[in-house]
Amino acid sequence: MKRILFAAALLAALPCSVSAQVEKRVEVTKAYVPSVESAAKLAVVPDMTDTVKMRPEIDYTITPLSLQTTLATRPIRPATVTYWEFNRPLPFYLKAGAGYPLNSVLDFYASSQNPGTGYVVGYVNHEGRYAKIKNDFGIRNNSTRMLNRIGAAAGKYFGKHILEGDLSYENRMYHRYGMYVAPDVTSDMAPGAMADYGDANIAVRFGDDFQDLSRVNFEIAIRGGLFFDHSEWPDYNDKARQTTLETHAKIARGFGRHRLAAEFGYTRLAGQKAIGLYNQQLIHAALRYGIEGGVVRLEAGADYYHDKVKTVDAENYIIPFVRLNLNLGTDGLCPFFEMDGSVDDNGFRSLTRQNPYVAAAFWQTKSSVDYNGRFGIGGSIWRGKFDYRVYAGFSVRDNHPYWYVSDNYAIDGEKTAVAGAMRPALARQTVLSFNGEVTWRPVSSFRTELGVHGYIYNDDETKLHNGAPSFDGSLSAHYDGRKISFGAGVYLQSARKWSAVFENTGTETAPGEPVMQYDTFEAPFAVDLRVNFDWKVSGRVTLFAEGRNLINRRLYEYPFYPEYGANFTVGVKANF
The missing domain is CATH 2.40.170.20 (TonB-dependent receptor, beta-barrel domain)
Structure with missing residues (x-):
């Protein structure tokens, strides 16, 4: 009996050699089963479309219990919980208000989330103002302005990937209340005439969130849109429409402190009716390399654009991209340098978003190209x-x-x-x-x-x-x-x-x-x-x-x- 006790003590002292030397099962008197204490909720305001997983720290105690086990070391698996299980938000959100001069606001969201399946969200947004505004000529024309949006979004989880979709319609209504026509002059354009734009969009995306780059992350996305112009304009019966088709693909992978990413996109814009001559195709490709060093944090690359607008020659642009941050060993002094840029079309839809009072059916044959650079210091003290x-x-x-x-x-x-x-x-x-x-x-x-x-x-x-x-x-x-x-x-x-x-x-x-x-x-x-x-x-x-x-x-x-x-x-x- 003493020999048996001595052997058991020796095995307990040498756990690394036990699994190699002992293959049979034995009866022990103590094992450990964790019991979970109640956890305090995190002070996090829920985002109704958030899908982030959180792992809060949970205290636990160990209570002895007799059971049968093998003499092999097995670490305790840490408890995990998703954000939606830990702090599930209420399914509906409403913001409603009105004010003076007469204006109104409404936001409504309805959502449902299953941490193992996916989510669905529906929403309605409204902003409006209705009082007449005196213009610079002392006249109060119709000044009503409204933004109305309705849509739905949904996502389905496939392991670490997600399939997401979004369907929406937006209407923007303005009136040309700043216009003036002399009393003794006849004009085809009426002061206070409406400028009204509709925008329908559908988008689908499948891929990753590009947070954990220890594995390959990717995404594939496509969007289709139809833009309507319902504006009041003299002799404007064949009102402009514009279609949009966008495709996008991205892949990224990290290698220790290094990471690589590549991106490709294609956009086709086509006018109809009053802007039937407008047709533009934009091809975009980008490469990125990043490194997280002790002193230097760098992301560098370049963007290539091929821009072809019907009736004019194609243009090609290369725009450098740099994000450089230096760590000098103190949070109070962090120099940085940045370079970037963009290529933006000047089609009718884009111009109405820059300025809603743009002339009807107006567009430009060249895109706007920006090259930007910034350098300075920042910090926290x-x-x-x-x-x-x-x-x-x-x-x-x-x-x-x-x-x-x-x-x-x-x-x-x-x-x-x-x-x-x-x-x-x-x-x-x-x-x-x-x-x-x-x-x-x-x-x-x-x-x-x-x-x-x-x-x-x-x-x-x-x-x-x-x-x-x-x-x-x-x-x-x-x-x-x-x-x-x-x-x-x-x-x-x-x-x-x-x-x-x-x-x-x-x-x-x-x-x-x-x-x-x-x-x-x-x-x-x-x-x-x-x-x-x-x-x-x-x-x-x-x-x-x-x-x-x-x-x-x-x-x-x-x-x-x-x-x-x-x-x-x-x-x-x-x-x-």
Whole structure:
């Protein structure tokens, strides 16, 4: 008996050799079974479309229990739980409000999530303003503006991959309330005429999230879209439509501190009816290499674009890409250097998103090409309470759109019709910028933010004004409490200038050749004071209030189209 006890003790002291020497099963008196304690919920606000898996730390105790086992070492498998099992959000979210001058807002989301199967989300978004705004000629035309969106998204998990789809329709409605027509002049364009755009899209994606690059990550995506123009315009019965087809593929893999990625995309844009001559194909390929070093963190590569617009020669562009960050051993001083760029089409759909008051069925045959560079320093000091970023930037913008007010008329120099529409002329622009951004968090629930940006433009290729500010800045403060949250901010923007081109029909250089007269519209220095307030009545209901332009300044986003004066919105947010 003593020999048996001695042998058992020896086996317990040498667990690594036991499995190699002992193959039979024995009866032991103690084993360990973990029991899970209750876990405190994480302070995470749920995103209704979030699919991230979280592994919270869970305390456990070990209780002895007699059972039969083998003499082999087996580590305890750590407990895991998905975010949706740990903190399952309520399926519905609603935000509804109204304000003065008459405006409204509505957001509604309905979602369902199964951590082992997938998710589905449906949503409705609405923003509207309805009060008439007095334009620069003292006239109150129809100023209604609305954004309405409805859609659904769904995802199905296949192991570590996901199949996702999205179906949506968006309608944007504006009115040309800034327009003026002299009382004794007849015009085909009516002041306050509607500019209305519809956009239907369907998209499908299959692949990974590119977070864990220890294995190959990939994605394949396709999107189809149909754009409608329902705008009111003289002799515009064959209203423009545009189709979009996009395909995209990406693959990436990490190798220790290194990673490689490649991407390919194809876009086809085709006009119909009033813009039937528009057809554009854009091919995009990109390569990326990254390294995570102790001192250097670098991602570098290049993007290649082949751009072919019908009726003009194809263009090819190579745009370098760099993200360089240096670790000098302190969080308070982190130099960085960045280079990037883009190629963006100037089809009718894109122009309506840049400026909704664009002339009907207008498009350009060249894409805008941007080359950007930034360098500076950033960091976090005072134990993370003070973050800053100071940098300079330089951009070369080929085929940059210079928006000017068109479809204006004058008789012997006197303006008779103004602000009928806007069009972009394309020219090269270079920009030098100086930027500073600061965030101060004395406590976790309070922060202040300051941003200052200055710009120097070179617009020598055109005599048109660029409509851009030479300075903008912001200062804001935010408090986030358990029951009450509020914030206030002031947003500044220097004066901006646009060109307005008039066709002077009273004076002619030759029979039938009117003189083109250039004028300037200047938006004054802008100061926009905003506040917001949230009161959490319960865990599910929050009352909110938002105020904008509270010092009642004359603000402009587009020439001749002033925004609301002082205005506010109040309402409720609810989870149920």
